[in-house]
Amino acid sequence: MQKITALAKRRGFIYPGSEIYGGLANTYDYGPVGIELLRNIKNLWWEFFVHRRDDIVGIESSLISHQEIWKASGHTAGFADALIDCRNCKLRMRADHLIEDSLEGKNVEGLSTEEFDQIIQENSITCPNCGKVEWTKVRKFNLLFPVNLGIVEGDQSLAYLRGETAQGMFVNFKNVLDSTRVKLPFGIAQLGKSFRNEITPGNSVFRTLEFEQGEIEFFFDPEVSDWERLFEDWKKEMWKFATIELGIDEKNLRWRVHSDEERSFYSKRTEDLEYNFPFGFKELWGLAYRTDYDLSQHEKGSGKELRSVDSSNGKKILPHVIEPAVGINRLFLMVLADSYREEDGRVYLSIDPKLAPYKAAVFPLLGNKPELIGKAREIYEILRKEFLAVFDDRGNIGKRYLYQDEIGTPFCVTVDFESLEDEKVTVRHRDTMEQERVSISELLSYIRNKV
């Protein structure tokens, strides 16, 4: 993990947030290559789940949202972490993380604060920072970020930064139904920021205060569609996206079924797709059958009817929902971890070419020969019309390869003196370091086919 975070900083994937002011815990900024990778992942997600399907439409809802949304959804009352403080060194951490890290194999999902206290006491769990056993009682802290709107103080001006994108789909369910041609079963998708006031153990962008989610609420009539079949279909789609679209090694992925205690009371089944991060198998993507809980809560909360009408018989239906919910930043971290390679002292990222920040880098063999630079620039201009490429004439060719390997550029194209004679360039492959001569007239289609 240290190697990955060092590379991410060194090469401009991720920087610590507010760094020159000493940093702001659990916030990160994406650098020039990081943002390209992040966007490629987001675009692929949108293309796969929205554009390539006839039964899913997208929306983008406001980040600042009415407090009643979060009351109805249950977040203001129940969306909380159980935290504990060390009286000696002032370390604050999540009680579930403290117990699970100290007592291997112990699952504490769904336990009360009193039960947390009891386990910590009975096992004399020490502070991972100072080694003392001087804990406060476990207390619950709500994860929602409140925002005060306008200049009027008091309850009227309270709103929340959204804690998940999902609620945007529920509160717009009727809008989408009334303004488009969708009919059950169909999904509403959204890709965007969510905010949670989390205490985290600091595994880079795995868990942050501000993160991006890709969520789909797939609505269906439970009397017509078999939820168990839909659930299995969604599992296949998620698996396909991770393995085929993102190119992740299947060995590093697994499903984990939530136990009865762990599952939310309204969910009939929840499974997590987990990835084997350098710090262990952890949740990447949740899949939950949430029944009609959310829509019925918003019907009660808003007093508005949120039902779909079956045009064949006029029957009103309160749809049920299956929800695949993923953290885009976790997909990003997974792609970095899964593609990181060290071979004979060489470091490279074996990222799927379609995700790589730059598809090709173009070099003149020497940086001080105008005829080579001119030809290399011509080639660069041809390539960049179709995909993101980069031109580099700094330093020697070895250093340029080193840099491109570490940011996962699949092809390096070098223009040498022979190129001026035979109109061919050397294409070097990132993973194998093999080199081949390709004619300039075929270069674009050559790279296009591989990307």
Ligand code: GAP
């Ligand atoms: N609507 C359901 C929902 O939000 P969740 O399990 O709380 O479910 C879904 O979040 C996904 O969002 C997680 O599987 C994870 O990938 C990502 N996620 C949640 N909290 C996060 C955080 N603090 N930082 C980064 N990603 C997070």
